[in-house]
Amino acid sequence: MTGDEPPLAAAARASAGSPASGALVLARHYMTLRSDLASLGYAQGWRLPTPPRLGGLWKDQGAALAKSAAEQLAAAGDIINDPLPALIERAFGIDVAIRPLGDGFDGLAAATPDLKLILAAPQPVPARLRFTLAHELGHLLASDDQQIHTDQNIYRTERAESEVRANSFAATLLMPEETLREAVAPGFDTEKFCRLATKLRVSPTSLAIRLESLRLIDAGARDRWRRISGSDAAQKAGLQALNAQLAAESLSTRPPGLLLRDAWAAYEAGDVTLRLFAGLSETTTDALRASLDTGEVDD
Template sequence: MSSVPERVLSLVEASGLTRREFGQSIGLDESKMSKSLNGARRFSSVDLARVAELCSVTVDWLVTGEETPLAMAARTTGGHAGAALDAAKLYTTLRADIAGFGYPQSWDLPSVDRVAGGYAAHGRALAEAALSHVDKARQTIATDDLIAVVEEVFGVDVAVVELGSGFDGLAASSEHAKIIVLGTSHMPARQRFTLVHELGHLLAEDDQEIHLDRDVYDKDQKKDPSEQRANAFASTFLMPEAPLRDAVGPMGLTEHTFATLACDLMVTPSALAYRLLNLRLIDAGTCDRYKAITTKVAATIAGQGAEFAQLVTRASTPRPPGLLVRDTYAAYESGATTLRPYANLLGTDVDELRDALESEHGTHDA
């Protein structure tokens, strides 16, 4: 497919619509659609934007025919990873189009030069820089909505998608988008660790197009230097050294204070036990004893069962990327694009959404 009309025609054929129906969907009558596909009329920038919206492709692909590694992976990968890639492709496609309408993603990712000590040391240094970034933004990681903090402080789009078991998340990076896709989970601490693990990949600029993590706790992954760095980043970011030393103090930790600390930090007891061991705040025997505690049991010991239930509910709920939702609606409100991208993000019918938005004023008047 060497031309724009050929690429549009391939999308028409894949859609299952007639040329007339496809043209109507993008605002072209049958005559203009026919002339555009035959090369007698050029598709305008607005035409291409509407085609891109309708078919979940980028305007850049329509113009150049170049397919990104993310798009190719989404097309060829199945299972839970494929579902995550499909979501990432949708969001990065929308990001690219919204950027073209004057609403670019404004990410703010601190970087750190390589430090002595290898990948793990670099991950810890990145975490310290990221925590400083959070402090400067007057935010805190001590919140049950860390996703919102990551979006606001770093400008990264974060989505939570139903993926089933066996896949934790991915990080995707392109010219126009930085995005993290997480799977819904009944284990909020694991989802929280995955979120920060993927943020670590973005900050370290690992696998610039896509980085898949089927299991962030997979022991075999630790052989990969980039995984070592991302895990060191997540551990340091979620469990900063100074607060841990203050919590342990000269008297050490009881089972109750350990469980409370795990709940307050919203991490798994296993992750906390290993972090304390690596900091030499507990011995190997204590680590073995504490890491055997489950997150649910820790919440019971700490008397935080209700709080744990709320975390499970939040982690189990799908969530579109907050920043992309904001920018897409702003682009629609300014007249730069149609309502369709916003409706796609919300997963709702565009006509029903339009009716709801337009009838709201009348409801208030009544």
């Protein structure tokens, strides 16, 4: 009626033909569904930590944000062993979806009055997906770009200040200083480094850079170890089975869990049809009804 267009909708419309187009169209779709559910009384109900006062270097801001977020994550589960998408949903009430986004696009963070969403692409390298999720969480907690932030490549070398902060957030969250200081003791060698990278579900490159920034290794060790691939690290550490499991999980898609939860609740209450839940589940209403008839759908 006013002629105003929500920023997420405007970004989706304006992105036609760009690498971000698929991600923005999908984010807008989830925004519309969440707005519809919110109007029926199914609010997302996010729980964001109180942000610390941010000042100083951008990397220090990211580290401070990560420390405040880590406490809330720890109360919800285990950041190393629990699947990170579900853990973020439990801890913060932020919806997380893993969907193909096209053109090597890594991820997106979106915030509207009704929705807070992290959207990431499946990855053959598990560490990249985890870093993307943490990176986008950093953008949301810092309110970067207010409503929409897109990342075609989280590892690009030329970075805006907000990207430096989001990367520092992700590194601090996934590789806590206390954990690293306990791990790096006399005799810390290549095999122990590879085991640590695999256990933390991070890339050897990210771990080597983080260790050197904390003065736990020297530049020579950083340069040697950062060239190791994730699969080679798992092999050197004797953790190939774990790496294979993580790779399979990292290639899997998932719908936004909180949106799916509320779509099911709305269906059970008779507020919406089964079509909404089926669409989010990427199945048909007929297939879903058949599963319901046989008792094979968890409620």
